[in-house]
């Protein structure tokens with residue numbers, strides 16, 4: 001058995017007026033019902049995955065690193081496959097987090113249309129758990145969750161304001177997922193995975209819409225202390241994944257180190273090449289950054305980037 005628990009608090013809210021009160025959310029609920037798909041039958045699982053077509057989904061598709069170029073072709077393919085499995089494992093854990101957070105949203109959001117819609121997202125995220133788990137097994141095994149991702153999901157699960165859950169999940173985490181899917185689609189030529197991403201992104205786009213529609217309306221109605229707390233929560237959520245050291249919790253270092261070692265690559269060489277590439281601001285700018293490119297503009301749209309917080313985003317290079 002492999003599990004852990006955290007304590008969360010949600011204030012469940014009953015509504016006794018069942019008619020539509022937020023029409024765009026009711027419309028989104030209708031779309032969600034129509035766009036349901038079946039992870040077991042709508043993905044061409046009968047097709048084989050050619051390892052050479054998977055690609056390194058963690059890369060931006062630019063010039064490969066020297067330590068990669070030094071490997072024979074078949075080891076390059078294996079490395080790409082295992083790095084992709086590591087990335088997708090974190091998507092898988094993220095999907096489980098999303099499923100649990102949406103379960104909370106059904107309880108905590110104050111509007112019937114908000115509850116109805118959130119209930120459809122629970123099954124969407126269940127489907128995503130199912131597809132990612134199934135696909136990863138074609139590549140490698142499921143890797144442990146990155147501490148930064150776990151910190152982000154736990155912060156949302158434990159947030160006390162429902163608006164924090166909505167912003168943390170629907171706006172920040174969902175936008176990051178959308179951005180990462182776009183990059184993966186540029187990299188991979190595996191038809192099975194392309195279908196997984198096509199169907200999953202269709203759902204995630206709806207999830208972002210929910211956050212935007214709901215929060216655009218809600219944030220201006222909040223009192224100042226709560227709005228300030230929400231702005232600060234958004235900032236913290238945006239930085240948790242990027243600033244928490246991504247080392248394994250058991251003190252065994254970078255989870256990718258064992259993959260490098262298996263393939264005869266010295267992890268220290270990888271680290272020093274990474275440090276030198278990422279110390280070049282032009283290289284960093286050219287890398288896709290879903291926080292900067294996707295989440296930040298959405299936070300701006302709902303009015304969460306303000307005079308209080310903007311400078312912090314600028315300093316962190318998160319302004320698109």
Ligand SMILES: [Fe+2]
Nearest residue numbers: 095098125128
């Ligand atoms: Fe999802």
Ligand SMILES: [Fe+2]
Nearest residue numbers: 098174204207
């Ligand atoms: Fe989602």
